[in-house]
Amino acid sequence: xxxxxxxxxxxxxxxxxxxxxxxxxxxxxxxxxxxxxxxxxxxxxxxxxxxxxxxxxxxxxxxxxxxxxxxxxxxxxxxxxxxxxxxxxxxxxxxxxxxxxxxxxxxxxxxxxxxxxxxxxxxxxxxxxxxxxxxxxxxxxxxxxxxxxxxxxxxxxxxxxxxxxxxxxxxxxxxxxxxxxxxxxxxxxxxxxxxxxxxxxxxxxxxxxxxxxxxxxxxxxxxxxxxxxxxxxxxxxxxxxxxxxxxxxxxxxxxxxxxxxxxxxxxxxxxxxxxxxxxxxxxxxxxxxxxxxxxxxxxxxxxxxxxxxxxxxxxxxxxxxxxxx
Amino acid sequence: xxxxxxxxxxxxxxxxxxxxxxxxxxxxxxxxxxxxxxxxxxxxxxxxxxxxxxxxxxxxxxxxxxxxxxxxxxxxxxxxxxxxxxxxxxxxxxxxxxxxxxxxxxxxxxxxxxxxxxxxxxxxxxxxxxxxxxxxxxxxxxxxxxxxxxxxxxxxxxxxxxxxxxxxxxxxxxxxxxxxxxxxxxxxxxxxxxxxxxxxxxxxxxxxxxxxxxxxxxxxxxxxxxxxxxxxxxxxxxxxxxxxxxxxxxxxxxxxxxxxxxxxxxxxxxxxxxxxxxxxxxxxxxxxxxxxxxxxxxxxxxxxxxxxxxxxxxxxxxxxxxxxxxxxxxxxxxxxxxxxxxxxxxxxxxxxxxxxxxxxxxxx
Numbered sequence: 001x002x003x004x005x006x007x008x009x010x011x012x013x014x015x016x017x018x019x020x021x022x023x024x025x026x027x028x029x030x031x032x033x034x035x036x037x038x039x040x041x042x043x044x045x046x047x048x049x050x051x052x053x054x055x056x057x058x059x060x061x062x063x064x065x066x067x068x069x070x071x072x073x074x075x076x077x078x079x080x081x082x083x084x085x086x087x088x089x090x091x092x093x094x095x096x097x098x099x100x101x102x103x104x105x106x107x108x109x110x111x112x113x114x115x116x117x118x119x120x121x122x123x124x125x126x127x128x129x130x131x132x133x134x135x136x137x138x139x140x141x142x143x144x145x146x147x148x149x150x151x152x153x154x155x156x157x158x159x160x161x162x163x164x165x166x167x168x169x170x171x172x173x174x175x176x177x178x179x180x181x182x183x184x185x186x187x188x189x190x191x192x193x194x195x196x197x198x199x200x201x202x203x204x205x206x207x208x209x210x211x212x213x214x215x216x217x218x219x220x221x222x223x224x225x226x227x228x229x230x231x232x233x234x235x236x237x238x239x240x241x242x243x244x245x246x247x248x249x250x251x252x253x254x255x256x257x258x259x260x261x262x263x264x265x266x267x268x269x270x271x272x273x274x275x276x277x278x279x280x281x282x283x284x285x286x287x288x289x290x291x292x293x294x295x296x297x298x299x300x301x302x303x304x305x306x307x308x309x310x311x312x313x314x315x316x317x318x319x320x321x322x323x324x325x
Numbered sequence: 326x327x328x329x330x331x332x333x334x335x336x337x338x339x340x341x342x343x344x345x346x347x348x349x350x351x352x353x354x355x356x357x358x359x360x361x362x363x364x365x366x367x368x369x370x371x372x373x374x375x376x377x378x379x380x381x382x383x384x385x386x387x388x389x390x391x392x393x394x395x396x397x398x399x400x401x402x403x404x405x406x407x408x409x410x411x412x413x414x415x416x417x418x419x420x421x422x423x424x425x426x427x428x429x430x431x432x433x434x435x436x437x438x439x440x441x442x443x444x445x446x447x448x449x450x451x452x453x454x455x456x457x458x459x460x461x462x463x464x465x466x467x468x469x470x471x472x473x474x475x476x477x478x479x480x481x482x483x484x485x486x487x488x489x490x491x492x493x494x495x496x497x498x499x500x501x502x503x504x505x506x507x508x509x510x511x512x513x514x515x516x517x518x519x520x521x522x523x524x525x526x527x528x529x530x531x532x533x534x535x536x537x538x539x540x541x542x543x544x545x546x547x548x549x550x551x552x553x554x555x556x557x558x559x560x561x562x563x564x565x566x567x568x569x570x571x572x573x574x575x576x577x578x579x580x581x582x583x584x585x586x587x588x589x590x591x592x593x594x595x596x597x598x599x600x601x602x603x604x605x606x607x608x609x610x611x612x613x614x615x616x617x618x619x620x621x622x623x624x625x626x627x628x629x630x631x632x633x634x635x636x637x638x639x640x641x642x643x644x645x646x647x648x649x650x651x652x653x654x655x656x657x658x659x660x661x662x663x664x665x666x667x668x669x670x671x672x673x674x675x676x677x678x679x680x681x682x683x684x685x686x687x688x689x
Binding site for chain 1: 412414441442444445446453454456458461463464465466467468469470471472473475476494495498499501502505659660661662663666667668669
């Protein structure tokens with residue numbers, strides 16, 4: 001066991017897989033010599049050489065497009081989009097090719113690749129550095145979308161993502177990259193993609209969140225506990241495929257559900273959760289399902305960002321209303 | 326020869342004149358009579374398949390089809406220069422190249438009839454499916470090139486794009502990455518003068534496409550794409566060059582799309598009869614045929630016989646595709662993920678149940 005933060009867990013997972021499988025390669029802008037702007041790939045080039053861990057020219061479409069070519073010809077590329085807000089030039093390669101190659105070739109070719117991207121707000125960043133667009137990726141048939149919230153999960157999920165024969169969008173909550181430390185198993189282990197985790201069991205209300213929002217919900221739960229509200233917290237860990245079973249079982253038990261995320265509310269992941277609640281647990285509901293997520297606005301620059309972000313107070317406020325409905 | 330025709334000098338490499346005479350004999354590749362006949366027949370086969378595709382489409386037996394007419398020399402020369410295990414990353418107008426790789430007409434027709442299985446290419450090795458988005462496939466070629474280089478594999482990647490595709494960012498990104506990485510990729514631009522209705526002069530202010538190679542620090546050459554011999558010489562040399570570890574190369578094959586962009590397009594709206602006449606004098610089949618006749622290898626009777634034989638062969642391939650049983654519902658779901666997510670499994674089950682219910686009501 002080692003005590004690691006989320007960033008160090010990313011590095012560990014890459015290290016383990018570069019060692020284990022010669023076909024794994026890691027590249028992107030700044031990931032080689034510097035080890036990435038967040039240092040997620042630090043030390044890997046020294047250890048594995050410039051052919052397997054390297055800096056590429058700056059062009060997101062090319063980074064993903066070449067990874068598609070590498071993946072169909074036998075490699076397992078793990079590429080970095082420096083910030084999720086820079087991934088959009090690669091959108092065409094992701095939606096037109098990475099997600100479709102197996103289908104288009106009737107299984108002759110597949111694209112086992114991971115597209116890593118730090119996402120989310122709350123770090124006083126420049127424009128285009130704070131979005132949470134996971135719903136956009138999750139809406140694309142053929143992709144898997146994974147978002148860890150703890151160091152332990154980060155390592156196990158990233159290893160699973162690298163081993164997956166599908167393209168995985170791996171979104172890292174940069175806001176808590178260094179904020180959480182945890183004991184993490186050494187060497188190889190996996191956490192399955194597509195399985196949510198019941199972080200805290202409870203009986204009064206189900207709160208569903210992921211990534212950086214887990215910590216905000218946990219702060220809200222301290223306030224809720226003071227009011228005698230016993231909430232069940234579910235960490236989705238994978239946005240697609242969605243673990244409906246865990247979600248529905250919990251809603252059936254508590255009769256109430258509040259969804260918390262950083263993304264814009266309309267047409268978001270929360271809309272999907274609400275639909276699942278209505279389609280599969282309608283008669284168990286004792287209050288309308290509720291979303292606590294971003295307004296449908298561009299994330300404001302740092303001075304105004306607090307108007308957008310979800311806070312423990314807001315989560316507490318909405319959960320309490322739902323319980324008292 | 327690639328050295329000799331520096332794109333900066335704005336020269337186009339060619340060997341045959343419009344009448345099929347060799348006018349650049351020192352560059353004429355040494356090709357056996359067997360090869361010459363094989364190449365010409367491949368070009369003729371492509372043309373007949375193309376003409377018949379238009380007929381089938383007009384009869385309502387096939388959906389939209391992109392025509393190759395006029396560009397047969399490029400695909401044939403490339404297909405006959407590649408090794409079986411070299412990678413082909415096509416766009417969608419390289420019929421002769423697919424055929425040389427082992428793709429069957431029935432597969433291609435199936436694809437354009439709307440069957441996904443038309444992309445199976447059962448007997449062809451290392452060929453990616455047709456890519457409809459413009460220029461994005463060039464990056465896949467560069468990525469495959471990286472794999473080959475990393476694994477010290479001596480295969481080469483050949484990839485195609487049209488003149489319109491050279492305006493896309495992915496064209497530049499692919500060339501830039503390929504040249505920085507020094508990977509074995511032969512980029513062939515089929516400059517057929519039009520991107521649907523947009524002429525090359527509206528597409529680019531560049532003197533040529535080949536000259537763009539200079540900016541990427543790689544070799545480039547402009548070649549007469551309607552001249553089988555010039556194409557053969559250039560592609561062969563380019564493949565050797567890339568296979569020997571010299572990195573990528575850019576070939577601009579100057580040609581003319583004699584037909585429409587696809588069967589849905591009407592070229593009379595955007596080009597003149599005069600222009601079409603000028604290019605019809607440069608037709609690649611006509612030039613090669615004249616050369617073969619002069620050499621005593623070919624004649625009109627032979628051509629008529631082979632033409633008829635190809636028509637029969639192609640029609641039977643088409644009918645094979647036409648008689649494919651209906652598209653199974655499973656096919657729409659089964660290839661999306663390595664292991665199907667539970668939710669998708671559920672949607673598939675639902676769809677199959679719905680079909681059963683529909684059938685039970687006697688509705689087809």
